[in-house]
Amino acid sequence: MKRIAVLTSGGDAPGMNAAARAVVRKAIAEGMEIYGIQHGYAGMVAGEIAPLDSRSVGDKISRGGTFLYSARYPEFATLEGQLKGIEQLKKFGIEGVVVIGGDGSYHGAMRLTEHGFPAVGVPGTIDNDIVGTDFTIGFDTAVNTAMDSIDRLRDTSSSHRRTFIVEVMGRHAGDIALWSGIASGADQIIIPEYPYDINQVVENINTGFVNGKNHHIIVLAEGVKSGTEFAEDLKAAGYEGDLRFTDLGHTQRGGSPTARDRVLASRLGARAVELLKEGIGGVAVGIQDEEIVTSPILGAAEEGALFSLGEDRQIIVNNPHKADINLIKLNEALSV
């Protein structure tokens, strides 16, 4: 290939810029031309496409957000949208595309490839819920941001026996809650992947205070329920003490990426370019056991494909991401 493009798609994540920078620089180093597509698939269809050079991504590695802008664009699920997108890309002489984003972005990449237009997926989302990789770009930063906020909350342990519910992001995956909870020494961590008994939660709070704790911090993944609902449940279950609630909200999506996210983004972005250069599309890159790996996006589970098609052509996730339940048990031991 002589000319490729890069876009970011879905909810933005710290490190997307670092990944896009890696794609740009690696493409140039490999002798290819590189274009940027703004606003994800929406911009692809609309033709928001322009050439990038090495200087375009200068100083971008340290920036949060994405200079290419991201967008959700459900319309790309239609054949019409996909063909329009390819038409636009061809107009610019583009032969392959790197898509940085989440699950939905992968589906788009898969469709492009099916239509003969090679696309490679790069996992970018704070939630860490993408198949085919141990860690997504943005996860480490989000965990550190959440941890810093929880550290701050622990500072204000001025009152006796205050309980804090801290709601963190993670619609389907409890990873941010798990990691930031352990890292900040949370007293309890509640995630969608692991059942909890609200009466036991209350008992743990009370036992903690009896054992001399000054405060009690519960980290709650948004996928379980909202913090206000959880607070109601606690009261309904008999908790009578001081109770505060904080939703860390969109701050978790921003900020300068951590070193780990920048290095991961650099490695994955560069690998995606190598694949396109070899003419390979329809795959996603990831990191597994500290190695950079490549997986087919669609195919048979036995071949390591991330998704399969069911009988009625619905998408099946072959090896759904699972939060590491051992970490929940670890935290139970460490929060005595």
Next chain:
Amino acid sequence: MKRIAVLTSGGDAPGMNAAARAVVRKAIAEGMEIYGIQHGYAGMVAGEIAPLDSRSVGDKISRGGTFLYSARYPEFATLEGQLKGIEQLKKFGIEGVVVIGGDGSYHGAMRLTEHGFPAVGVPGTIDNDIVGTDFTIGFDTAVNTAMDSIDRLRDTSSSHRRTFIVEVMGRHAGDIALWSGIASGADQIIIPEYPYDINQVVENINTGFVNGKNHHIIVLAEGVKSGTEFAEDLKAAGYEGDLRFTDLGHTQRGGSPTARDRVLASRLGARAVELLKEGIGGVAVGIQDEEIVTSPILGAAEEGALFSLGEDRQIIVNNPHKADINLIKLNEALSV
């Protein structure tokens, strides 16, 4: 005086530790003994009092929260509570006390002094709403914490035309909103001290998008109304775009204090000790026009006292703190 004590009272603030450290070290440097009272006035009455030495406050200058613990204790407004407190202090041979906290803390200090027990107030609160000082200990840190969070929110400007409402602390004073808003380049700042027209707010949002802005950030002081209520108002006034809400919450109270808060805390804490050494109580220290100043807590307005008593002995604030309205106008010019 040969032996004095220090306590922290009310909502905690970053820099309270730095102030307490300054009190401890300065007292020792002046040849006095120094005791710490835990949990504010409640601990005073309960006798939670113990000697401190120079090493007790080692490495405390950089810590958020307060190692003396703070507490609200409305019971100290009663004569009985005050006399019990003095009794406890005398039991430990303590002759004067430094009170680090907000308005309520000052009232306690005033009562102690009236009963012949000299007490000096040091302004510690993130809200910057204490009379007799341009800046309170903790304000600069809270502003920087809020600013960092708003910076992160601006990173996630992935979608076109998203409006963010960011609720920051400040029940009576808009200072945190004003300063963090200007510092983060907020598009609009809404504070209790300055009227706003909800229709104008909506128009400003729309005009901004027409002028090419990608996002619109409104910083809202909690004293105006809650962010969810404000969001309802926006919609009722006709705003139809993407609208997100974040409450920065208690994270604003925590964190390692900024240099400015640490230096201010060091200066004020040391000055409070000098006053007690001279036998002076019933006053509060502060910074005005970059000078450390002392004001009587109770007295005539003409004498510079912070509070006066009205005809029916209710407390009158003589020169209520006011947010700098010029900053609102400055931001209107800078958010074009």
Next chain:
Amino acid sequence: MKRIAVLTSGGDAPGMNAAARAVVRKAIAEGMEIYGIQHGYAGMVAGEIAPLDSRSVGDKISRGGTFLYSARYPEFATLEGQLKGIEQLKKFGIEGVVVIGGDGSYHGAMRLTEHGFPAVGVPGTIDNDIVGTDFTIGFDTAVNTAMDSIDRLRDTSSSHRRTFIVEVMGRHAGDIALWSGIASGADQIIIPEYPYDINQVVENINTGFVNGKNHHIIVLAEGVKSGTEFAEDLKAAGYEGDLRFTDLGHTQRGGSPTARDRVLASRLGARAVELLKEGIGGVAVGIQDEEIVTSPILGAAEEGALFSLGEDRQIIVNNPHKADINLIKLNEALSV
């Protein structure tokens, strides 16, 4: 005036971008056109001048460095350089200029104004050594950066009785050393404005260890001597313990500006535009006792001018900046 320009000059400082943003936005709000000059006076002479709009400075408030680039350009001290600069400005229809920088930058602004071309100075430097202002833009950030580094050094107090010399910036002014030293609880602070006795320094170290300190941190302003020289002096004066040296170096110049620097930059930048709008040049803005003030750059000392000309036309600084020596004494008390 209908069209003005802005440049940054001298060593760069965090907050220069915030100041330039304020100049740009305020000019637009006042109905003026605004141009940016790159690389300071050098770029002025070379004609590196281009129009800016409101979006040009979007997201710039939080960035370290200066997007206009700064440069030192001693050639601007010559009449030839100045006239060439004015010629270029007139070519672009520019009628006034805001100069953000240090002392040298002010001299240039003064010359431009003398030649009939109004220029206003805005104090931007981390050293806090500019006359006519209590604080310069960048100082607060540099102090916090130095403080954070010293906090880190204190963490590594793993060994008994280790002495750290930390060299911070400040060629002529000890302000960074003083403020970061007090803020980080340094054991000793050595600045150019205050004499020290090397034997006393050694004695203080030894006394500290006898009194139970685990480590001893000396913050040294570069204007005194280099840290390596100071270490030699300590050894020559008989210090025999473990001795480490760290020069915080250029990291102090970078980083996202603090809230205080951003607010100060916003206020000063906006004020400079107001002055130009009224046709006023040859002045510098500053903050004194928390008020925004204006001072003539050149003139009689009695009229509040920052500089006078001596008999042989050499420049005399009328009220040279002085570090607050009280802070040194405060730290002596607090480092017991």
Next chain:
Amino acid sequence: MKRIAVLTSGGDAPGMNAAARAVVRKAIAEGMEIYGIQHGYAGMVAGEIAPLDSRSVGDKISRGGTFLYSARYPEFATLEGQLKGIEQLKKFGIEGVVVIGGDGSYHGAMRLTEHGFPAVGVPGTIDNDIVGTDFTIGFDTAVNTAMDSIDRLRDTSSSHRRTFIVEVMGRHAGDIALWSGIASGADQIIIPEYPYDINQVVENINTGFVNGKNHHIIVLAEGVKSGTEFAEDLKAAGYEGDLRFTDLGHTQRGGSPTARDRVLASRLGARAVELLKEGIGGVAVGIQDEEIVTSPILGAAEEGALFSLGEDRQIIVNNPHKADINLIKLNEALSV
């Protein structure tokens, strides 16, 4: 075992506190008593040993440094030192010990076990140069600290064509240089494990400037040579431009640990306790391919032991840690 102890040894690293906290809490959760040994092996021999409880490690997870203090103590290499240490431990009824530290610490743990006293090693050092683990506790934090500093240096890119040499820690391993260099977008990275040609380094600088770069950052691992020596080499090889040097120094050892270091420390500390509970000593824990693993400290290379004894009983490192050279090549591509 009913009673175990924990110590930190060697150069301190962020996350040592988190590891020690995990040891303490996990031991309690397993029904064991736990003691802390201060100042490493020196304190073991001197009997600086005291019981810890759950509250002793409250709020310690976020602190840099080590509350147990660390120390280097070469005397522990002698049989006499080891037996004295065991004698002290037995006096306190201690039956096993967790040693958090570097290579030297492992040798001590190995000797203790040989004398019938089970000891388990936990890898704590910023250098990432310990065998038996992909990552050491403290490495991630040090990398982020170095990256933040380099980000700051890049901000001050005010002058054209300035070259910065940034010296980072790493006596034998280039990992900190590699990771922080890639993460900060360094132009060149020089490490001990990979040869460089000084003439090529100069050529790369010059090419970069020709290609439009404003600055050139070289990250240098201290194990190669000092930054001042390297600067001399650059000049000797013909580099004539502006050249600055910064040694990040001991700031890299401090600071609040990152989430990743805290989670890693928590997992490894807890695992070490499980091993002691089963009566297992003479092993070290680590993380490999994201799994927690255990390796014999001394033994045959085929059995996965970290060290073997040579014919004359000198210690042989079986699988010496190697920096990932692919990262060097990645950076070459990305710094175009």
